[in-house]
Amino acid sequence: MQSHSHKFAAAVQEPQSPACEIQQLQTKVAQLERAVHAHAVIDQAIGVVVAAERLTPAEAWDLLRETSMCTNTKLRHVAELVITLGVTGNLTADIREQLARRLSGDL
Numbered sequence: 001m002q003s004h005s006h007k008f009a010a011a012v013q014e015p016q017s018p019a020c021e022i023q024q025l026q027t028k029v030a031q032l033e034r035a036v037h038a039h040a041v042i043d044q045a046i047g048v049v050v051a052a053e054r055l056t057p058a059e060a061w062d063l064l065r066e067t068s069m070c071t072n073t074k075l076r077h078v079a080e081l082v083i084t085l086g087v088t089g090n091l092t093a094d095i096r097e098q099l100a101r102r103l104s105g106d107l
Contacts, residue, residue, distance in 0.1 A: 038076045045079035048086040053103060067098045 016024075042064065049060035064082065068075040071094050078095060085091040091099075 038079075041076055041083065042079045045082040048082050052086070063099065063102050066102060067095060071095060071098050 045064055046057050046060040049055055049063060050057055053060070053063075055063065064078055065075060067073075068078045071078070073095065081091055081095050082099075
């Protein structure tokens with residue numbers, strides 16, 4: 001019986017102060033805002049790849065994801081670089097090489 005009461009006591013927590021709850025909610029909102037931004041950037045990069053390479057969105061997603069993994073670069077950063085490529089024509093050598101290899105099927 002003791003173990004059940006111990007579990008119950010551990011599950012019941014002291015109420016948090018309003019300031020602590022506000023801080024936790026602000027942190028959660030900031031994390032969600034970053035996630036929404038990252039998803040938008042990735043979706044834009046998929047669009048660039050689809051338009052430039054005539055791939056399906058699923059193929060473009062795989063291309064970005066695999067390039068991210070093979071270059072040990074965060075997917076969001078690869079997406080940002082691809083968007084920059086669409087605007088400026090510039091791309092870092094390692095990402096350019098990996099994208100070219102994947103597009104040519106030379107893995």
